[in-house]
Amino acid sequence: MLESSERIEAKMASTNISAEHITKVYQARKKQTVAMQDCSIQILENEFVCIVGASGCGKSTLLRMLAGLDFPTEGTITVNDKPVTGPGVDRGMVFQGYTLFPWLTVEQNLQYGLKLKKMPKPQQDEIVDKYLKIIGLSNFRNAYPHQLSGGMKQRVAIARMLANSPEFLLMDEPFGALDPITKARLQVFLREIWRELRPTTVFVTHDIEEAVFLATKIYVLSSRPGRVKAEIPVNLTYKRTLDLKDTEEFYAYYQQIEKLIQEN
Template structure:
């Protein structure tokens, strides 16, 4: 039998403290504004609508997560925000200015390891500022500060193949931050890491976010990750990718791993689950059966 879960938290029924927290968040300046965003892809089988009428805002220093079923348009959304893909309709504003193409004001971290394998950690981190025409010892000094911030000072002269997956992603974060972006855009950055490293990276990221004046938009498949990290969670639904709900996470900060058993954490997860998998509510998955044991064997 399924364990009974607390009722879904509706942000309109949040406690006065939580309501107060989110009304203060919404008084901050808007960093990213997405208005009526649409994206269609022509395919041999006809047009695919990946995104339709997506509207939301991200406030200064907010940590927003985006979650939704596979294929609902999460990567398409972040690629448009990064300027790597053009929208079919609507617009994206960064600090009030329309986004047209990639720029150093947006830092990207992807799931796949994207460091340049022929450059050292320090050279990877210095790459962006050098492309911007900066040079000299100040760039090197700044790169060292970013590497220090992600705790990899001892590895500044190592090459990516000498690092673990978690360390590579820490370098990728340092490299993205080295351009001093207005917003960090992260597409499942910890998706390829084992569970323990992933939990460690989530804590690192929250520390970095707290220490810096940075706004983060973070895509994930993982419900626990979203609730652990986010101020608000944008839930997308598929076919076409539309905003289903924006959830205000009531779990207090600073976050700790042991909060994952608190009622508000479980209730928030439950609410996302209801939105993402409405048809599986209360149903057990049944799989086709093929007997590989002899009848009478003492197995369940």
């Protein structure tokens, strides 16, 4: 029997990530650019949250602040009730660009963080084998990134992040550069990983269809300066296949979000 996102949300225990009244101002010589203003979001344990909005609304800026790679001008960001002061091993990040080490094989890329932790080799091998199987690339363990397709590279990047057991996955348009067919396949792939492992996930995208397909909750940001225009729970089937995109229920969410973005 399939579970709905409403039932999953009932299991969520607490707020894991909180951004309260975030304002971000960039200073360039005598000019100030307000990227975000009074933006607040709450992300609960095990949620899959997508952040959408027009280009330049601050989606990636907000994600970078959650990761500790940038900081708000005003407001507070906490993870598990602790202020974010920089990057942490509890937060893994995947970018749109392919960030694999080109001089390392697939297996070595997955091992990289585990070696930094000084994990015993047998345990490293067990974890690498597990994630190579999950991403379906066991036969490519000795391949180098230049020998992989774009979709394969992103699967490896996701697996490398997961191998380090982060509590939170932060993803900045990771499928944005892929062709539509590969992108759709990786959406299913990521959703299945989330169903199995249940990491708390924050996913930035400009693609409304992608957001509706992946998310349990969507934040819609206004045009610059970015503010939260709407918080939308996505009460669709828990197990999702690409056929879901052809349903009236799916299209209703799409239209609602598209209208909110166009109203900016």
